[in-house]
Amino acid sequence: MPAPERIPSRGLTDTELLTLLAEGRLTVLGQVRGASNAVLHCTVAYEGEERTCVYKPVAGEQPLWDFPDGTLAQREVAAYEVSEATGWGLVPPTVLRDGPYGQGMCQLWIETPGGGTEPSLLALVESEEPGEGWKAVGFAEVGEGRTALLVHADDPRLRRLAVLDAVINNGDRKGGHLLPAPGGRLYGIDHGVTFNADDKLRTLLWGWAGEPLTSEAVEALGLLAAELAPGAALATRLAELITRAEVEALRGRVAGLRTAGRHPEPSGAWPAIPWPPV
Template identity: 35%
Template structure:
C-alpha cells in the first residue's frame, strides 16, 4: 500500500482475522489482521485495532457507541491536515458487531513522558496534539496514547484512543500540560478557525447537536484566545497516567 486511500480501502473492505485481545484495556480491544485481495491477485495487508460497541463498559457521562468518536476524531484530524489520528473506519465484524477499526501503529513502545524529555525535536508535534485535544475536549490523553512511528528525521507522533472526546461539557484530561500558557502557532489557529462557523457534515453526523455546538465554541475560544490553558478542572489528569 502506498496511499492513504488504499489503506482505508483495506481497513474498510479487507478480510479480518483475529490475532488476540489486548488484556489491559478497559473496553474490549482486539488486534486483528486485515487482508484485501485486489484484481490480479495482489494482496494488501495490515494490522488493525477493533473496538466493538458490544465490548464497551458502561459510562455515566458518555453514551454507548464510542466508535463514533474514534471515527469523528480521525475525520477531524484529516480535515485539519494534522494527521494525528491513525486511519480509522467503522465496520461490523461478526460476531462482535459494529465498532471502530483503526490502523495499528507499529512503534517501539515509547510514549509521551520519555519522548518529551529526550526528544525536543518532537515538541512542535506534541504542542499540535495539545491543541487538538483542547479542540476535541479529550478526556483520556494518557502518556501511552502518544506513539512514535517512522525513523529520524521523519518521525511521526500519533494519538490513539480517541473514544472519550467531544463531550459538550468541559472535561479536558491529559498528560500534555507542558505547553500551558504557550501561544498556539498562527498556522494552527488558521486551520481551526473555520470550525467556529461550521463543522464538516461527516464529523457532525457522528455527534449530537449539543456536541457540535460545543466543538464550535471551543474552536472560537482557540481563535479568540490563541494560547494553551493551564489545568483548571478538579481532575486534569487521566488515570492511569500511562
C-alpha cells in the same frame, strides 16, 4: 502550512487505506490486554493487500455515565475526521464498520520502535524546574514520601496534539496513547472519551497552558472552523457520529481557542491529569 509526512503505507494512499480498513476481511489475532474495553488485534485483507489493525467492537464497550449518547467507537472515528481537517494527520486512519463481533471502530495498527512511547517525550525529574527542552506538567509522588516533576518534551508534534486534545475535549490523554512511528511521525490513539459538551479535558500535555498558539495552530483552527460550518462536509459527517449538542460545543471550543489565541489552562472543575497517567 506544511503538513507532516503521511503514514508509510507500502504504496497505498490514505484513501486506499481507508477502503482496506472498511471493506477488508477482518481476522482476529488476539486481544490487547489491560484495556477497560474490548480491544482486538487483527489483520485486515482486501484485494491482495493486508495490514494489521485494531478493532474495538461496540459490544465490548463498558457504559460510561458521563457519555450516555452514541458509542466510544463513533467518537474515535470523529477524532480521526477532526484531525484530518486540521491537516496534521495526528490520528491513524480510522473507520466505523461491521466485524466479527458487530459494529466497531477499525484503526490502522502503528508499529512503534521499541514497542512504546519514546523516552524522550515524557520523564520524571528530581528538580523543581523542567530543564531546557522540557515543559513542566506538575509534581507526582514516586514513593517513600518523595516527589518528582513530571515533564514532557517541548516538541512541536506534542504541541499539535495538545491543540487537537483541546478541540476534541479529550478526557484521557495518557502517555501510553502517544505512538512514535518510523520516520519521526507521532500519533495519538484511544479517543473514545472525547467531544463531551461539558469540559472534560484531562491530559499530560499541559506544558504550554496559557501560552500563545503557534501560527500553524491558528491556521489549522481556521481551516477547522470552515469545515465545521453548518452544511460543510465535516459538520455533516460529525452529525452522524456525535450529538448535535456535542457538534455545537466543538464549534464553540474552536471559536474560543481562536479568540483567546492561547492554549487552554486547567479549569479546576475537573481533574486535569488522567489516572493512571501512563
